[in-house]
Amino acid sequence: MIMVTAKIRSKSGERNNIIAKAQDLITSSRLDPGCISYNLYASTENENVLLMFEQWENFELLQSHMQTEHFKVFGTATEDILAGEIDISIYSAEVKN
Structure with a gap:
């Protein structure tokens, strides 16, 4: 699994403007092949900071997402x-049961 954080x-x-503009991105991205989760969070410490947290099945599907129109x-x-x-960070994670 691939995890992405985007600060x-x-x-x-302009925070609320970014949140509004992110709504289509979030809705559409959740429908992209390989998307496990796609969420936007607001910082409780800084009103101008948002964090996008994404989970993808693999890196290739993440790369495909980054080429989408949305x-x-x-x-x-x-x-x-x-x-x-x-500020984007990409992590590879192994799921163990």
């Missing part, structure tokens, strides 16, 4: 309201 920093006053549209729609680049 999103909004410009002051992924690209979100990037374009938020580029002017971000306070910097999105």
Whole structure:
């Protein structure tokens, strides 16, 4: 399994705008092949920080997701309201039963 964290920093006053723009991305991404979960969380310590947490079956399906129209549209729609680049970390995890 692949896990992704994406720390999103909004410009002051733009957090809710990013959340609104993320709704289509979240809904559409959950339908992408290989998506296990796709969620957006708000920081309790900094009102301008959001965290996207994703789980994917494998890296190839994550790469396919990053080529989708909804992924690209979100990037374009938020580029002017971000306070910097999105900090993305990708992890490989083994599920043991």
